[in-house]
Amino acid sequence: MSHSETVGVRQAQKQRTRQALLDAALGLLEEQSLSSMGLREVTRAVGVAPTAFYRHFRDLGELGVALVQESLASLHATVRAVLAEQAGAEERIDHTVAVVERYVREHPAHVRFIARERHGGVRAVRQAIAGELDRFATEVAAALKVQPVSVGWSDEDVRMLAELYVDRLVMTASAFLDVSDGEGEDSERWRAVARTARRQLRLISVGRRHWHDAVS
Amino acid sequence: MSHSETVGVRQAQKQRTRQALLDAALGLLEEQSLSSMGLREVTRAVGVAPTAFYRHFRDLGELGVALVQESLASLHATVRAVLAEQAGAEERIDHTVAVVERYVREHPAHVRFIARERHGGVRAVRQAIAGELDRFATEVAAALKVQPVSVGWSDEDVRMLAELYVDRLVMTASAFLDVSDGEGEDSERWRAVARTARRQLRLISVGRRHWHDAVS
DNA sequence: AAACTCAGAGAACGGTTGTTTACTGGATGA
DNA sequence: TCATCCAGTAAACAACCGTTCTCTGAGTTT
Structure with a gap:
């Protein structure tokens, strides 16, 4: 019974407190x-001694970097699914916004953390977020490139479009969050944010379709 | 000679240390x-006693709010000028990006402060920035509305476009800043950011022109 | 010239911070 | 079973924090 333990009681308990530290930190970060x-x-x-912290992280910056990966891993997986699906532009947009909505409802603390620390005061964390969003944009760019609308687009232009989309997703998520603490998640303003987000994505999509008409 | 003094030596000195506090804070905020x-x-x-602080601000949050107004006042004035000018879409975009570039070069600390505290940990400051950017968007919306391209646009759609523009400006300024500390302000990457920014604005502009074709 | 105002100084307060050092005791592996 | 390992403990450290109270002295008003 003991030889087949994948991790061992020892390491299992260590990871449990490590996760507890991450969870507690994420909670505290909602208000600072x-x-x-x-x-x-x-x-x-x-509920642990201060010195126990050092068994898991060198300092709070390192914990922050760990939180970045935890925060973006789930979103990454979710959006990857949306990108893969074959659908018309309109449905795609609706679905994307719906996914963002759901993500904000289910992981508000993660969203807040990313939005806050993206330009925050800890260099290592900023870089971790930037790197992760960069990989994110690369993935979006790859998905955009294979769409029929993208024929004749340079890689650089596809990339700039991808960054435009990624930035908008983050801003939209943050906008949902701003509404959700203050008013409920079912308020009129929440729905207004969703509507605005859809229209903004649609406008970008329109610009994309007519890009070559105007490039002269 | 004394009766025509607009402020008095007394109040003048007070405002000088008040400004010194603001400047010092802005400096310290570059790295936290x-x-x-x-x-x-x-x-x-x-170079002043800690207690002197209370003569000017109740706490650091209040100082932060003051910094918000100081930071956005100059940008506000600058962009207002760009909005007022009569020009083709292309020149407008080039000019806008050039103005943002210049602003980041001249007031990097202000830009960093706004980007950082927009989603930062101090509620009062966040609200101040949100309010200021809201007024900003309102002004942009008003400018957009009177342009010939906007005939047939609902106020709500003009507003969502204005927010799209304002967000992009802030993101662009922040992108310039990220490049400027790390590499110089005359690096290749700086110019790449400028080019990307122009194209993104151009894409939005194209979407705007063809908005009604696609609204079905 | 005298009375008043008030920006800033100085000292002291209780409390919190990050980090070090030495330790304990249960899981682990020989 | 016994030696080893190591996650978490406990105590102490100097350094800092925000805030309070009292005082001063130069600018202002009468």
């Missing part, structure tokens, strides 16, 4: 930013 | 975020 959060504050929330 | 900056840290940078 990473650079103002205290190491002791996190360990206190978990 | 508002919620992690210490009150004493600011006064130390100015």
Whole structure:
């Protein structure tokens, strides 16, 4: 019974407290930013000695980087699915916005963390987010490129379009979040954000279709 | 000679240290975020007793709000000029990006502050920035509305377009900033950011021109 | 010239911070 | 079974924090 344990009781418990630290930090970060959060504050929330922190992370910056991967991993998987699907432009947009909505509802803390620390005060975390969003944009670009609308587009132009989309998704998610704390998630303003997001994506989509008409 | 003094030596000196506090804070904020900056840290940078701070601001949040107005006032004035000018879409875009470039070169700290604290940890500051950008979008919307391209556009659609533009400007400014610390302001990547920004604005502009073709 | 105002100084407060050092005790592997 | 490992503990550290209270002295008003 003991030889088939995949991880061992020892390492399992270690990862449990590690995750507890990440969860507690994410919770605390809803009302402050990473650079103002205290190491002791996190360990206190978990119910563990301050020194235990060092068994898992060198400092809070390292914890932040771990949170970046945790935060973007799920979104990454979700959006990948949307990109893969074959559909008309209109349905695609509707579906994309719906996915973002759902993501904000289910992982508000993650969204807030990314939006806040994207330009935040900790260099390592900023770079981690930038890198992750970069890989994200690369993936979107690849998906856009194979669509029929993209014939005659240079790689550079596809890339700039992809970045436009990624930025919009992040901004939209953040806009949903701003509404959701203050009013409910079922308020009129929430629906207004969704409608605006769809129209903005649609406008970009229209610009994309007529790009070559106007490039002169 | 004394009766015509507009301010008085007294109030003048007060405003001088107040400005010194703002400047010192802005400087310190280049490498951290508002919620992690210490009150004493600011006064130390100015060369003044910690208690002197309270003569000017209730807390750092209030100082932050003051910084928001200072930061956006100049940009506001600059962009207002661009909006007013009569020009073709192409020149307009080039000019807009050039203005943003110049603004980032001349006020990098202000740009960083806005980008960082827009989603930062201090509620009052976030709200101040949101409010200011909202007024900003309203102004852009008004300018867009009177252009010939906008006939048949609902106010809501003009508004969503204006928000799209404002968000892009902020993102562009932030992108310039990211490049400028790391590489110079005359690097190849700087110019790449400018080119991408122009094309993104152009794509939005194309979408705008063909909006009614596709609204079905 | 005297009375008043008020920006800034100075000292002290209780509390929190990150980090170090030495330790314990249960899981682990020989 | 016994030696080893190592996640988490406990105590102490100097350094900082925001805020309060009291005081001063130069600018202002009468």
